[in-house]
Amino acid sequence: MSTLQITASDVNKLRQQTGAGMMDCKKALTETNGDFEAAIDYLRKKGAKVAASRQDRESNEGVVIARTSEDGKRGVIIELNCETDFVAKNAEFIAFANEIANAAVENKPADLEALGQLSIDVESSRVTIADAITDKTGKIGEKIGVSKYEVVEGEKVVAYIHGNFRLGVLVALSANPAGAEEAGKDVAMQIAAMNPIAVDKDGVDASTIERELEIAKDQIRAEGKPEEMIEKIAAGKLNKFYKDSTLLNQEFVKDSSKSVAQFLGSIDKGLTVTAFKRVALGA
Secondary structure (H helix, E strand, O other): OOHHHOOHHHHHHHHHHHOOOHHHHHHHHHHOOOOHHHHHHHHHHHOOOHHHHOOOOOOOEEEEEEEEOOOOOEEEEEEEEEOOHHHHOOHHHHHHHHHHHHHHHHHOOOOHHHHHOOEEEEOOEEEEHHHHHHHHHHHHOOOOEEEEEEEEEOOEEEEEEEOOOOEEEEEEEOOOOOOHHHHHHHHHHHHHHHOOOEOOHHHOOHHHHHHHHHHHHHHHHHOOOOHHHHHHHHHHHHHHHHHHHEHHHOEEOOEEEEEHHHHHHHHOOOOOEEEEEEEEOOO
16 A cells, blocks of 8 residues: 555544544554555654553542633633553643643633644644643553533632642632632532532522422322422422532522522622532542
8 A cells, every 4th residue: 555545534443443643643654555464563763552452440549620710700620540540640640631721721622622723832842732642642651531511700719629639620710809719619619528519599400309209299198298298398498409519599508597699799799609610530
């Protein structure tokens, strides 16, 4: 096979087999005159073949990075996974995760696939994140990949990383008054600790509400309550669920005499949370 006969389909086939970058695959096929087995050997010598040989490995370790833009109006969370805690704690691995997060903040990719096509600087050259990950896989010898990418936008976005990069939170506030950064950090810590399912009850999906009501009704019937009281008691239990499980209605962990909504109101009248994201490693 001549170089001219090496098609995009051939390159893509080799990439699917090895996990190596498009340009590396094209070069490998060119150097080996289109021989797939020889091309795989060529890539193996560069370490790229390791990506394919480790596809069945579990990569539940890693780091979670939360980062905001310079204007504080946009934030991202990425989760970069590896196989072992030893690699996850490596300074070079953490720096690599931060490079990916920085690229996401600056370039606003639409999804994980688009994130992989962004370019970053690696050893004095410009490569895509997808190719950089393949290269890192070959060098480190573990399966590596970005499993999560979340975005939050708002008037004031605050990022928080908890537990040695094992959990990241973004919280968007409705305004940016004096004290917003510290207040946002407190609310982000609340989200990390209490894991609310929504900002308030309006954000709880209908299926969750229906499930909670059915559970409550079954509990009430098991207690032997009269049928005519079940709906009223179930509504009360649902309100308790909202108080425990939605952010603004939760007791503020740093001052249980206030709800989170009341705490924010004490910082600035009308201040509230418009959105949040919470990513825990491996969850």
